[in-house]
Amino acid sequence: MIETRSLSKVYRVGEQEIRAVDGIDLAIEAGEFLSIVGPSGSGKTTLLHLLGCLDTPTSGNIVIDGQDASSLSPVELTRLRRLKIGFVFQEFNLLPVLDAVENVELPLRYQKVKPAERRRRALEALEQVGLAQRARNRPSQLSGGEQQRVAIARALVTNPALVLADEPTGELDTRNTCLVIELMRDLNRQTGRTFCIVTHDPVVAGYTRRVITLRDGKVAGDEAGEEAELACESQPQV
Amino acid sequence: MLKYIVRNMWRRKARTFLTVFGIVVGIFALTVLGGLSARLTQQVNGARSWFTSKISVVPEGSSLFGGGEGYLPLSKVDEIEAVPGVKSAVAGFGLTLEKEGGGFGSPELIVGADLSRSQDLLNLIEIGQGRILQEGDGGKTVLGSTLADKFEARPGDTVELRGRPFEVVGTYKPTLSAVDGFAFVSYKDALDLFRLANPYFQVEDIAATIDVIPQPGVDMEELAQRIGDEVPGVRVISPREAERQISQFSLIFNAILLGIGFIALIVGGLSIINTMVMSVSERVQEIGLKKAIGAETRSILSEYLLESSLIGLLGGLTGMVLGVAAIVLLNRATASSNVTVFAVTPTVVVGPVLFAVLLGTLAGVFPALRAARLRPVEALRED
Numbered sequence: 001m002i003e004t005r006s007l008s009k010v011y012r013v014g015e016q017e018i019r020a021v022d023g024i025d026l027a028i029e030a031g032e033f034l035s036i037v038g039p040s041g042s043g044k045t046t047l048l049h050l051l052g053c054l055d056t057p058t059s060g061n062i063v064i065d066g067q068d069a070s071s072l073s074p075v076e077l078t079r080l081r082r083l084k085i086g087f088v089f090q091e092f093n094l095l096p097v098l099d100a101v102e103n104v105e106l107p108l109r110y111q112k113v114k115p116a117e118r119r120r121r122a123l124e125a126l127e128q129v130g131l132a133q134r135a136r137n138r139p140s141q142l143s144g145g146e147q148q149r150v151a152i153a154r155a156l157v158t159n160p161a162l163v164l165a166d167e168p169t170g171e172l173d174t175r176n177t178c179l180v181i182e183l184m185r186d187l188n189r190q191t192g193r194t195f196c197i198v199t200h201d202p203v204v205a206g207y208t209r210r211v212i213t214l215r216d217g218k219v220a221g222d223e224a225g226e227e228a229e230l231a232c233e234s235q236p237q238v
Numbered sequence: 239m240l241k242y243i244v245r246n247m248w249r250r251k252a253r254t255f256l257t258v259f260g261i262v263v264g265i266f267a268l269t270v271l272g273g274l275s276a277r278l279t280q281q282v283n284g285a286r287s288w289f290t291s292k293i294s295v296v297p298e299g300s301s302l303f304g305g306g307e308g309y310l311p312l313s314k315v316d317e318i319e320a321v322p323g324v325k326s327a328v329a330g331f332g333l334t335l336e337k338e339g340g341g342f343g344s345p346e347l348i349v350g351a352d353l354s355r356s357q358d359l360l361n362l363i364e365i366g367q368g369r370i371l372q373e374g375d376g377g378k379t380v381l382g383s384t385l386a387d388k389f390e391a392r393p394g395d396t397v398e399l400r401g402r403p404f405e406v407v408g409t410y411k412p413t414l415s416a417v418d419g420f421a422f423v424s425y426k427d428a429l430d431l432f433r434l435a436n437p438y439f440q441v442e443d444i445a446a447t448i449d450v451i452p453q454p455g456v457d458m459e460e461l462a463q464r465i466g467d468e469v470p471g472v473r474v475i476s477p478r479e480a481e482r483q484i485s486q487f488s489l490i491f492n493a494i495l496l497g498i499g500f501i502a503l504i505v506g507g508l509s510i511i512n513t514m515v516m517s518v519s520e521r522v523q524e525i526g527l528k529k530a531i532g533a534e535t536r537s538i539l540s541e542y543l544l545e546s547s548l549i550g551l552l553g554g555l556t557g558m559v560l561g562v563a564a565i566v567l568l569n570r571a572t573a574s575s576n577v578t579v580f581a582v583t584p585t586v587v588v589g590p591v592l593f594a595v596l597l598g599t600l601a602g603v604f605p606a607l608r609a610a611r612l613r614p615v616e617a618l619r620e621d
Contacts, residue, residue, distance in 0.1 A: 054530055055615045075534070082532025089618070093527040097245035110532040154531070 001030040001194055002051060002162065007060035008217075009046050020046040022217035023060065028196065030161065033188045033227070035197045035205040038214035044198045045166060047214065051196065052085050052164045053077045065161060082110055086155030090167035092147040094139040094154075101126060101135040104154045111158060125153035129183060145176030152183060156193070165197045169204055178232035181207050185230065243545045250517070254549065257513040261553020261594055262560065264502030268495075268590045269561025273580035275495050280581055282488045284415030289480040291362055293450040293462045295327075295472050309444035310472060315355065317469045318448060323456040324465070328352055328359040329445035331428040333435070335385075335399065335421065346385060346419040348399055350428020351449075358451040363417055368393030368408030371422050379404040382420045383412035399423070400431050448472075499593070506553070506594070507601045514546050514605035525609050526617025535610045542606035543599055550598020554591040562587065 009021040020043045028034065036044045049055040050062060053069050056077070062069045065084060072080065086107075094103045104122035113121070126132050129149040139147050148168060155163050165184070169177035181197075181204055188195045197208060205211045206228040213221035247254045295318060297308045310329075318327040328351050335346035351359055353373040360370045360380070371380045379399065381391060386409040389397045395406045399421055412418055423431075432441060452461050462476030475483070518525070525538060565580040572579055 049615050052530070054618070055613075078529070078532055078534055081530065087527075087530050089527070091523075093523060093618075095242075095524055095527070097242065097249060102242075106528070107531040110528075110534070110537065158532075 001032075001065065002026070002028040003061075003063045004050075005061045005063075007047075007050060007062055008058050009043075009050060009055065010058040019217050021050060021057070024217070024219055026212070026219065028194060030194055031188070031192045032210060033185060033195045033208050034210035034212060035199055035208040036212045036214060037199055037202065037205045038220070040200065042214040043217040044214050046217075048164055048166050048196070048198045051162075052087060053081050082107065083158070084161045086158060086160040086163040088148070088151050088155050088163065088165035088168045090170040092139070092144075092151045092171070094147055094150055096139055099136050099138050100131060100142065100150045100153075103139070103150055104157050107154060107158045121157055122153070125157040126150070128156065128187065129153045143176070144172050145179055148172060148176070148180050149183060152180070152187070156187065156191075160193065162194045162196065165195065167199055168197060169199065169201060175232060177201070177204065178230060182230045182232055185227070239541070239544070240548075243541065243548060246517070246521075247545060247548070253513060253516070257509050257549055258553045258556065260509040261502075261506045261550060261598070262557040264506045265554050265557025265590045265594050266561045266564070267498055268502055268593065269558050269586060270564055270580070271495050271498055272586040272589060273561070273565040273582055275491055276583045276586050277579060277581035278491055279488065281416070282484050284413070284418070286415075286481065286484050287413065288415040288417050289475075289484065290477040292359070293452070293458055293465065293477070294475045294480065295448040295450060295465065295469070296446070296475060298471060298473050309441070309446055310448060312352075312443040312445055314469060314472060315352070315445070315448055318450060318465055319355075321461070321465050321468050323453055323461045325451045325453040326355055326358050328355060328449045328451070329425060330359075330447045330449055331425060331432065331444070332420075332446055333400075333428065333432055335419075347421070348423055348428055348431060349420045350423050350425040352425040352445070354425075359449050360422065362451075363413060364411045366409045366411040368406070370408055371424065373424075375407065375424050376427060377404055378407045378423070380408040380410065380422045381406060382410050382418040382422075384418040385421055386410075397421075400435065402431065402434075502593075503597060506550075507597055510546055510549055510598055510601035511604060513549070514542065514602050515608070517545070518542065518605045518609045521609075522612060522617050525612050526614050526619075529612070529614040530618060539606050539610040542609050543602045546602025546606070547595050547599040550594040550596070550601070551591070553598075554594025557594065558587060558590045561590070 004024055004026045007021055007024045008019065011018040011020055024047065036047060038044045046055070050057055057070050060070065064080065067080065069077065069080060095106070101119065101122045104125050105118045108118040108121060123132060123135060126135050129152050131146060131149055131153065134142060134146060142150065169180055172180060184195050185207065187193065197204065199205055207230060209227050210224045212219060295310070295314070297310050312329055315327045315329050318324055331350040332347045335348055353371060357370060357372065366383065371378065379397065381389065391397050391406045391409070393406055393408055396403050397406055404423065410417065429441065433439070450465065452458055459476050459478055462474045466474040528538060562582055565582055569578055569580055
């Protein structure tokens with residue numbers, strides 16, 4: 001599904017050279033549910049951006065679905081993102097002037113899907129995240145947890161092979177964190193889509209089947225294990 | 239897409255309004271001045287075809303548009319007719335139709351033409367109904383088309399010119415020139431009307447202008463030169479000279495119009511650029527998000543260009559509508575004195591709006607490029 005070979009990203013700040021990602025070899029299989037953890041500055045967000053084709057590596061290769069992304073032009077990278085990758089961000093990044101269903105439709109719009117079809121698929125995706133009844137609400141009328149679920153629907157609506165989530169629970173309370181992770185895990189099980197979650201929260205990492213630990217831009221640990229049992233409280237905490 | 243852009247503009251209502259308002263002011267001014275210019279152009283073109291078809295002889299120090307003092311003695315007619323190449327010279331005496339005349343543009347005039355010598359001058363215009371004025375037509379008038387419409391007069395009707403009744407013997411076809419506002423009467427009647435209005439002036443045998451009709455095949459410029467050389471104490475305005483005076487007049491006005499347009503361009507353009515740069519800065523993260531989920535550079539670019547041209551369109555439409563409304567109101571206000579100051583032509587309506595949209599689009603280029611060139615990673619990182 002995804003393979004990286006000696007993947008590196010080097011930033012230059014003044015005289016100093018920062019090796020944010022430093023020679024990472026990684027293989028992610030289709031259908032995995034994994035997390036990338038590490039202290040801040042360990043390069044996990046940079047790695048996620050490289051995996052998501054938002055950024056180009058300084059050296060090394062990244063192969064997504066058999067296609068070497070490191071040699072693609074910005075236009076081709078945009079196309080690859082549009083078709084194969086879904087993103088979930090820490091700050092949800094919903095457009096405030098669009099309601100939930102319009103936000104979910106946005107990636108389809110860039111795929112030039114017809115309006116009726118777009119609406120149908122977006123409502124379907126909202127159904128999947130349990131927010132069908134909130135379709136006409138703007139982000140400002142939704143709770144943080146709900147907003148992140150809309151963002152997840154947006155990431156899923158294009159049927160991407162890979163969903164990348166950057167600190168998806170960073171802005172959420174414990175209960176909503178649990179709900180969001182549970183949602184992503186269920187979607188992973190139902191649809192077989194690959195989920196890759198960057199987090200600094202060990203609890204969140206504990207819920208995934210594979211945990212990759214980064215330190216100073218290098219892989220410091222790669223453990224596969226049983227995911228922890230999820231038991232979200234059904235009542236909101238006061 | 240459009241709905242989305244409108245909502246984005248609505249997000250910053252006050253700012254959008256202020257920017258649009260800036261455009262409105264500029265376009266309003268442009269529209270009103272455009273209306274003024276259009277009206278003037280109509281009149282100038284009208285004047286052009288009248289004045290360039292003949293040679294006008296006026297008192298020294300006068301121009302085509304008056305401003306001079308004094309009159310020419312009738313004896314000059316003989317002197318001019320003696321110049322080789324002149325077919326006939328017709329003394330004319332004009333006074334404004336309304337006593338308190340002196341409105342805007344070419345006024346309505348009562349023109350007395352000395353028909354004892356020739357009717358050539360009056361043959362320059364095509365008669366619509368009835369006949370042209372003839373020698374001995376005291377108390378009779380032939381009306382230009384505008385005046386005929388104004389008085390709703392047909393041959394046989396009687397109209398009042400400066401309080402005196404005149405029988406209409408003919409009306410001219412529209413020429414779209416100054417002549418449409420002329421009431422031609424005999425030279426003697428015109429002089430009488432002048433005496434009536436100015437009882438303390440003893441005027442006899444004078445002319446305000448002498449119009450010269452050349453013999454066929456004679457070059458008018460050369461003839462004008464010759465008249466100037468041979469007849470002392472007059473100013474000769476050849477067709478080319480008339481053309482020059484008229485062009486100069488419209489040139490100055492168009493320069494003013496251009497200046498206003500330029501100010502609108504700078505003020506409006508800068509305020510749109512400012513607004514759009516702010517919009518882009520505010521939405522950097524959104525732009526990053528859009529690029530992350532697959533928006534092409536082109537689609538970001540067109541989104542922001544559309545937003546800025548929409549600001550231009552809104553301001554342009556509003557400014558134009560207000561401008562046209564002002565024109566209509568002003569024209570209505572001056573209608574009672576039978577003066578039309580502004581004209582609404584297709585150019586007056588469409589021009590400023592197109593200008594505003596173009597301005598908006600151009601002003602959007604820089605901010606839109608800035609937005610479109612953002613790299614997704616950096617854009618997303620920004621708070």
